Amino acid sequence: MNRFVLGALAALVAAALGVVLVLPDIVNDRAVPTSDTVVQPAPVTPEKAVELAQGRRTAEGILARVLRAQADLMENRVDQWAPAAYDAALRTLAEGDVHFDSGAYEAASRAYSSVMEQFDAITASRPERLAAALTAGADAYDAGDADMAARQYTVALAIDPGNETATVGLDRARNFETVRAHMRDGATHMENQAWAEARRAFASALALDKAYTPAARALRDVDRKLADIVFTRDMSAFYTALSAERFDAAAKSLNAAARNRPGAPDVKLARQRLETESRRATLANLRAEGTRLTQAEQWTRAADTYAKALAIDPNVAFAQQGEKQSRDRAALDAGIERFLGDPTRLYSPGPLENARQILSRALAVTDAGPRLTGQRDRLSAAIEDAITPLRVNLVSDGATDVTLYRVGPLGRFSTMQVELLPGDYVIVGACRGYRDVRHNFQVRPGTVPAPVKVECKDRI
Numbered sequence: 001m002n003r004f005v006l007g008a009l010a011a012l013v014a015a016a017l018g019v020v021l022v023l024p025d026i027v028n029d030r031a032v033p034t035s036d037t038v039v040q041p042a043p044v045t046p047e048k049a050v051e052l053a054q055g056r057r058t059a060e061g062i063l064a065r066v067l068r069a070q071a072d073l074m075e076n077r078v079d080q081w082a083p084a085a086y087d088a089a090l091r092t093l094a095e096g097d098v099h100f101d102s103g104a105y106e107a108a109s110r111a112y113s114s115v116m117e118q119f120d121a122i123t124a125s126r127p128e129r130l131a132a133a134l135t136a137g138a139d140a141y142d143a144g145d146a147d148m149a150a151r152q153y154t155v156a157l158a159i160d161p162g163n164e165t166a167t168v169g170l171d172r173a174r175n176f177e178t179v180r181a182h183m184r185d186g187a188t189h190m191e192n193q194a195w196a197e198a199r200r201a202f203a204s205a206l207a208l209d210k211a212y213t214p215a216a217r218a219l220r221d222v223d224r225k226l227a228d229i230v231f232t233r234d235m236s237a238f239y240t241a242l243s244a245e246r247f248d249a250a251a252k253s254l255n256a257a258a259r260n261r262p263g264a265p266d267v268k269l270a271r272q273r274l275e276t277e278s279r280r281a282t283l284a285n286l287r288a289e290g291t292r293l294t295q296a297e298q299w300t301r302a303a304d305t306y307a308k309a310l311a312i313d314p315n316v317a318f319a320q321q322g323e324k325q326s327r328d329r330a331a332l333d334a335g336i337e338r339f340l341g342d343p344t345r346l347y348s349p350g351p352l353e354n355a356r357q358i359l360s361r362a363l364a365v366t367d368a369g370p371r372l373t374g375q376r377d378r379l380s381a382a383i384e385d386a387i388t389p390l391r392v393n394l395v396s397d398g399a400t401d402v403t404l405y406r407v408g409p410l411g412r413f414s415t416m417q418v419e420l421l422p423g424d425y426v427i428v429g430a431c432r433g434y435r436d437v438r439h440n441f442q443v444r445p446g447t448v449p450a451p452v453k454v455e456c457k458d459r460i
Contacts, residue, residue: 053103063100064111066093069119080158081129084121089118130159137169146176168211175208179215182208186218195229198222231260238270247278283309283316290322297371298332329372332361336375339382346386347423355383385445389419391445397455398435400429420449431456 070093078086096111137152150173156166172179186201199222205215216371234257241250254274258267286309303326309319335358345351362368362376366392394416396402402410405426409415420443429437434456441452 009163016374028374052103052105056100059096059100059105059108059112062109062116063096066112066115066119069116069123073119073122077158081133081155082125085118085122085125089115089122092118103366117358126159130156130163133159134165134169137166137173141169141173141176144203147175149176172209172211177208179205179212183215183218186222190222195222195226199226217370221315227260231264233256234260235266235270237276242274242277245277245281247274247281250274253277283312283319286312287318287322289315290319290326294326295369297329297333297369299326299333303330307426309334329365332358333372333375336362336379337342340375340378343382343386344423352383352386355379359383375381386422388445388449389421390443390445392418392420392441392449393451394418394427395451395453396429400431400434400454400456402454403430404429427452428452429456434459 010451055216073086076390090110092425093115096108096115099105099108099111099383110242133152137149140146140148140152153166153173153400156163157170182205186198186205189195189198189201199219202215202219202222205212206219209215235252237253238250238257241247241253251274252269254267257264257270258452261267281349286305290302290305290309293299293305303323306319306323306326309316310323335354339351339358341354346355359376359379362372362379365372368376392411393400394404394410396413396416398412398414401412402416404410404418405428406423407418407420407425410418422443424442427439427441435458437454437456439454441449441454443449
């Protein structure tokens with residue numbers, strides 16, 4: 001037993017010596033001498049050697065995790081977005097290395113654990129740091145500090161390389177001076193009332209920085225000003241055309257103004273005035289046209305013209321009176337023309353009486369124009385002709401019995417004169433043993449009727 005114990009103790013001593021003398025040289029080259037004097041390690045007991053070996057392994061395990069975490073942070077460019085916290089962790093890491101190199105493995109483990117906690121805290125702070133960088137970038141840009149904004153957005157992109165807000169923000173910061181130059185140009189053009197040039201300048205600024213509120217606001221202001229100019233121009237053109245009673249042109253200008261300002265009260269009032277003036281002018285034109293047609297005794301066209309006026313305003317007195325007069329005169333004119341166009345209608349008693357009534361109405365018109373006057377004279381003459389008999393010579397053989405329709409039997413004669421009113425007549429002859437004869441003849445005013453011969457010659 002004593003020999004076994006002594007052998008075990010000897011093995012432990014050898015292991016302790018190996019930990020103290022050999023392992024520091026093969027783990028890494030991290031140890032940094034603190035002085036030129038080499039201090040000889042104090043003798044250790046076997047128990048102490050085992051304790052030191054275990055402490056070293058623990059420290060090395062924690063250090064390995066620290067180094068992996070450090071590598072991840074460096075890959076994620078921690079020096080750009082958490083330099084202070086990272087430097088503090090490195091200082092703690094250096095302290096741990098000093099403890100490790102001096103063999104104070106427990107203190108080294110504590111230091112390395114602290115470093116790990118700091119690295120974990122840095123990693124966990126990424127979302128907060130990203131939000132802070134984005135906010136700081138936006139604030140700097142709004143304050144006009146493009147350099148600071150660029151730095152903050154660069155930090156944000158170091159934390160989150162694919163962040164769209166940071167990418168856009170960095171582009172905005174880089175274009176800031178150009179945007180400001182366009183804004184200055186736009187302001188100068190506005191002062192000179194060069195509105196189109198000002199709009200182009202502000203639009204160029206907004207094209208470079210779509211989120212730049214001052215450019216968007218300035219562009220809206222210029223657009224409003226341009227709209228005001230166009231609206232004023234269109235309204236002026238409207239009133240000019242309205243004054244000249246060019247209503248189509250006025251409506252076109254007013255519609256253009258309405259497209260610019262759909263709900264503008266000026267447009268509503270102008271449209272009401274356009275309707276009023278257009279209606280007034282149209283009625284005036286229709287009244288003048290109706291008067292012209294009345295004076296020309298074109299009664300049907302005049303009546304149609306007055307009807308158009310009544311369709312616009314049923315209460316217009318001139319149109320009410322004009323349409324009634326025109327319809328009456330048109331009916332009178334048509335009645336006269338029917339008889340003048342076919343005077344033979346007067347040769348029947350009924351139509352003749354109708355013509356007399358129409359003539360009576362025509363004669364009652366006090367303001368007869370040349371047309372009606374001529375119509376009255378011609379109708380009166382036609383009636384007079386229709387009631388004036390004409391002498392007609394009839395010739396027969398003395399043996400034929402003659403009958404004149406509308407007059408009666410005339411008997412047998414060799415010659416006879418009869419007074420006949422204008423018209424169409426039928427004369428018939430009959431004689432025993434002979435075929436009857438029948439003749440049609442006309443009596444017309446203004447002509448000398450040819451003798452009418454009636455005799456039966458064909459034996460049966």
